[in-house]
Amino acid sequence: MVLKIHGSIKLPCGQRVACICNEKKIPYEFVPVDMSQQEHKKAPYTDFQPFGQVPYIDDDGFILFESRAICRYLVKKYANQGTQGLIPSGDLEAEAIFERGVSIEIETFNPFAADIAIEKYFKARGGGQPDEKRVAELVSDFHKKLDVYELLLSKHDYIGGDEVTLADLFHLPFGCLTQSLGLDELFIDHTKRPNVARWWTVITNRSSWIAVVKEAQGL
Numbered sequence: 773m774v775l776k777i778h779g780s781i782k783l784p785c786g787q788r789v790a791c792i793c794n795e796k797k798i799p800y801e802f803v804p805v806d807m808s809q810q811e812h813k814k815a816p817y818t819d820f821q822p823f824g825q826v827p828y829i830d831d832d833g834f835i836l837f838e839s840r841a842i843c844r845y846l847v848k849k850y851a852n853q854g855t856q857g858l859i860p861s862g863d864l865e866a867e868a869i870f871e872r873g874v875s876i877e878i879e880t881f882n883p884f885a886a887d888i889a890i891e892k893y894f895k896a897r898g899g900g901q902p903d904e905k906r907v908a909e910l911v912s913d914f915h916k917k918l919d920v921y922e923l924l925l926s927k928h929d930y931i932g933g934d935e936v937t938l939a940d941l942f943h944l945p946f947g948c949l950t951q952s953l954g955l956d957e958l959f960i961d962h963t964k965r966p967n968v969a970r971w972w973t974v975i976t977n978r979s980s981w982i983a984v985v986k987e988a989q990g991l
């Protein structure tokens with residue numbers, strides 16, 4: 773059975789899973805969830821994702837939610853196909869640097885990128901207005917965090933080591949959404965943060981991600 777992703781290619785967490793499917797050459801299909809009718813907040817959806825969020829996967833009867841956990845599962849299950857090395861294994865220090873990158877994305881990057889996206893994108897979709905003062909504070913603090921990224925990326929080519937890993941790819945959905953909200957300067961400032969700009973250009977140009985962007989645009 774083809775891998776079913778219950779959720780949407782238009783939302784960041786579904787995009788994260790789709791990107792890894794593309795890396796690992798795993799056929800998948802999205803099963804739409806009518807979020808306008810709050811389908812994700814009630815049974816039977818919540819029988820499978822009890823937090824009432826998208827996505828979850830159904831892999832031939834195996835149900836799993838949490839997009840990053842899904843990606844790790846898929847990389848391990850399909851170890852012998854597609855891009856290799858997305859989760860380092862066998863070298864203790866490489867594994868540690870990778871885990872550090874994964875934690876940095878969840879703890880340091882995602883809160884800023886997601887909160888900016890909530891203010892400037894998701895609120896507007898619901899007919900609301902962004903809190904511009906909060907956005908300015910978030911952007912200012914995000915710059916400081918990305919200055920540390922610049923330091924880390926001056927020592928390693930990628931945030932999880934010297935090869936591309938899930939730690940990098942996990943940044944793409946919310947990072948690109950934030951970037952698209954008129955915030956190029958966070959990610960692509962070759963003068964101020966040349967290593968961040970290099971890294972961001974490389975990962976956003978991966979064919980796995982370009983395919984996600986096209987699918988989200990219906991192309």
Ligand SMILES: N[C@@H](CCC(=O)N[C@@H](CS)C(=O)NCC(=O)O)C(=O)O
Pocket residue numbers: 783784785786824825826827837838839840
């Ligand atoms: N940690 C979860 C977060 C899931 C999540 O926040 N999903 C968003 C879409 S990207 C959602 O369902 N938002 C609607 C809601 O929370 O009601 C994951 O990575 O799967």
